[in-house]
Amino acid sequence: MQLEKPKLFPEKKTFVGVMLFFLLLIFIRLFFEYQSYKSFISKPFYYTHATVLNAYEKSKGTTRYQVLKLRSEEGFTFYTTHYSQENFNHTRLRLQIFPNARIAFTDYLGTFYVKSRIKGKTLLPHTFKDTLKQKVNAQHSDASLQSFYNAIFFATPLDKALREKISMLGVSHLVALSGFHLGILWGLVYAVLLLFYRPLQQRFFPFRHALFDVGMIAMVLLGLYVWFVDFPPFFGPFLCDGFGRVDRLTAGHGTVEFYLFRYDYFATCSTLSFFTGLFEFWTFHCRGVLYIFTLTV
Numbered sequence: 001m002q003l004e005k006p007k008l009f010p011e012k013k014t015f016v017g018v019m020l021f022f023l024l025l026i027f028i029r030l031f032f033e034y035q036s037y038k039s040f041i042s043k044p045f046y047y048t049h050a051t052v053l054n055a056y057e058k059s060k061g062t063t064r065y066q067v068l069k070l071r072s073e074e075g076f077t078f079y080t081t082h083y084s085q086e087n088f089n090h091t092r093l094r095l096q097i098f099p100n101a102r103i104a105f106t107d108y109l110g111t112f113y114v115k116s117r118i119k120g121k122t123l124l125p126h127t128f129k130d131t132l133k134q135k136v137n138a139q140h141s142d143a144s145l146q147s148f149y150n151a152i153f154f155a156t157p158l159d160k161a162l163r164e165k166i167s168m169l170g171v172s173h174l175v176a177l178s179g180f181h182l183g184i185l186w187g188l189v190y191a192v193l194l195l196f197y198r199p200l201q202q203r204f205f206p207f208r209h210a211l212f213d214v215g216m217i218a219m220v221l222l223g224l225y226v227w228f229v230d231f232p233p234f235f236g237p238f239l240c241d242g243f244g245r246v247d248r249l250t251a252g253h254g255t256v257e258f259y260l261f262r263y264d265y266f267a268t269c270s271t272l273s274f275f276t277g278l279f280e281f282w283t284f285h286c287r288g289v290l291y292i293f294t295l296t297v
Contacts, residue, residue, distance in 0.1 A: 037108045041099045048072045048095055051124065054157035055088040069111075069157065070095075080116040090130075094120035129154060129228065151175060155229040177229065182222055189218040 009015040040046070050070035057066055065083045070093065072078070080097070082088070097116040104112075133154060137146040147159040155177040158166070166172050174180070193214045201208055 033109060034105060037105050040108065041101055041103055043099060046097050046099060047119075048074060048076075048097065050076075050078075050093050050095055052088045052091050052093065053077070056160040068093075077111045079111065079113045082116075082118060086121075088121070090124050092122050092124055093118055148175065152177060152181065182226075185225070186218050186222055189221055190214055193217055 009018065050072040052068055053071055054069040055066055057064060059065070063083075064085075065081050066085070066088065068080050068082060068088055070078060070080065072095075078097075080095070095116045096119055097114045099114055103114065107113075133150050133156070136149050136153065140146050140149065144159065144162045147156075147162055150156045151158050152175065157163075158175065163172075166175050194210060197210055197214050201210060
């Protein structure tokens, strides 16, 4: 006898309870973040180490300066300016920063500007990721194409000129590494692994569900990829949209194993989404793309 598909929320009070629980998580997180924010802006200055994510030159009148985008060891992402012509690419800086009340709480949660003084500079060690980026660069003679492909594959910042052109076209969301790209990668990885899984399943374990086994392996591989590219902001929504995909793909299965898998996955993704970029959760809206892609699987 095949089990009927149960509702995710059997009663309205269950739905209300779950939503109140998530709201409580948000308020708790906001409370601690606000306390951290007040402590941050109350200090006259602050020493930290930060990695340079991007550096580009700007001018104001006859004055030329560099804009640096940095990520500190505490996890802050911020902009600052420097008036020398040094090369800051692939470097780690020791900074004295000067926070003040002009940094809004919402900016503190995302990316903000702060004045700073550079106290030291060291080159970052060469990594496997750097080797891969060099190999990508070697395939293209045009600097814009090098920046474009590195942004898609490794979530690196685009060159300023290319970023402005893409922004004018209104397609920035297609170039930035997002859940749209991971949705396509998930399908490709799933399809390739399924070619090897099917013969083994038919011979050794026909009772297993290919979607569950191969799908979880594909999710683990994509999780490693997300870790490799340093957890871009789409991580939270990708997890929750992934639940939408799993829910649809498993809707026709009536086994207890699938129901447990769907509920456990939903609970895990919902929780992680609140603790891997609270407000960045609303930035990337790729649910529609993933659902359309789901229909083709």
